[in-house]
Amino acid sequence: MKYDVIVIGASPAGLMAAWKSAEGGAKVLLLEKRKSFNSNPSPADTSFEGFFKMIGLEPKEEYIIHKVKGMNIISPFGATITIDTPGFSIDRRRFDAYYAEMARDAGAEIKMNSEVLSFNEGEVVVKEGGGKKRYNGEIFVCASGINSELIKATRLKTMKYPEDLAYAIQAEMEGVKVDENYFHYFLGREVAPGWKATISPKGDGRASVGVFVRGEMPKKYFDGFLQRGMFDGAKILSMSDGADQIITIPNEIVGDGLMVAGGAAGQAGIPYGMAAGMLCGDVAVEAVREGDNSKKFLSRYDEQWKKRFLNHYGLGRFCLKTMGKMSDGELDETMRALEGVDVSQHLSKHMVMSTLSMGLLLLRKNPKLIRFAKYLL
Ligand SMILES: Cc1cc2nc3c(=O)[nH]c(=O)nc-3n(C[C@H](O)[C@H](O)[C@H](O)COP(=O)(O)OP(=O)(O)OC[C@H]3O[C@@H](n4cnc5c(N)ncnc54)[C@H](O)[C@@H]3O)c2cc1C
DSSP states (O other), rough: OOOEEEEEOOSSHHHHHHHHHHHHHEEEEEEOOOSTSSSSSSSOEEEEEEHHHHOOOOOOOTTTTEEEEEEEEEEETTTTEEEEEEEEEEEEHHHHHHHHHHHHHHTEEEEEEEEEEEEETTEEEEEEEEEEEEEEEEEEEEEEOOOHHHHHHOOOOEEGGGGEEEEOOOOOOOOOOOOOTEEEEEEEEOOOOOOOEEEEEETTTTEEEEEEEESSSSHHHHHHHHHHHGGOEEEEEEEEEEETTTTTEEOOEEEEEEOGGGGGTOOOSHHHHHHHHHHHHHHHHHHHHHHHOOOHHHHHHHHHHHHHHHHHHHHHHHHHHHHHSOHHHHHHHHHHHHTTTTTGGGGOHHHHHHHHHHHHHHHHHOGGGGGGGGGGO
């Protein structure tokens, strides 16, 4: 059987690529190695309404399990900046199943328990039902995640700075005592060098608790974080770990007959992966219609995604790198300048403008902070 589009991996990117290409009339096969959406769900389980709006989607009650008003960012010595921007925790099993159903309704065929072993020249080899099977396709969308071995075989350098990946340990816990109206992000070298420790409430004392670290392994920081008072008497229900692409930059994400999306392409975050998947789907439909699966044609996906989102990654990398050069004392001093300020009012739709206005606001609040400008170089 020959397919127009074969999507590898039911990640947020893969599910959306399957949905969009099927909706556009292509014959689509989505291959996923997990047995079901209930087995081994991804630890990524939070997002914000603003992100979904940015990519033209509405978050759905079917998978939302808890809503928050925004986020608290907590400095190394306890200053708290509150940003009011509605967010939500999701049940990943229900989230994946919801978008899989949408793809199926649009006509995509989905095979679970179907692990792709290799793909080359229009053919995928799949481990399925104790044996090997082969499927043929015109266009492959590889959305098999950050750990995907398949990407190595393509020889594409899909992301810049892979050495900067953050490594994370996350636990699903109960009995966590925090304000459940906010996600809580703790910064500083002592708590999580290079990135953050997070508490994402899910209601009734349940929360995802994660520690994301760059340049070191997260275990000792995770153990240290759990010593805090809000975890007294709390219980770990399950654990997961993984790599987060937060500070990598998407690079070579298309080849002949191939588009790479989501974590495999260095596109951190659920909404960015979903946006990439939708663009892959649209471009795949055009490519099928034109009978052209060349790298040149498929580069439309690369161009459009980078035009819309690459500056977000550049800025994110720049901000995290700058933060990484600060001592905990300096970071604390900077954040204290914004304590009690309604930061949400200064955030514009455009990240560049938001960052600039935040910088100016910081200097207005505490002109002495100008000495930290050296870190921008
Ligand atoms: C601990 C942790 C917490 C995070 N929390 C958040 C969060 O709250 N919000 C957020 O936006 N981002 C979060 N992230 C980042 C997020 O996980 C990624 O940026 C990205 O969204 C995950 O999608 P992915 O494309 O990497 O694919 P994944 O979600 O890893 O999905 C890949 C899929 O492909 C399948 N697959 C792999 N290989 C094959 C194969 N050979 N054949 C068939 N199928 C295959 C896998 O089984 C899997 O279903 C978190 C990351 C970590 C590590």
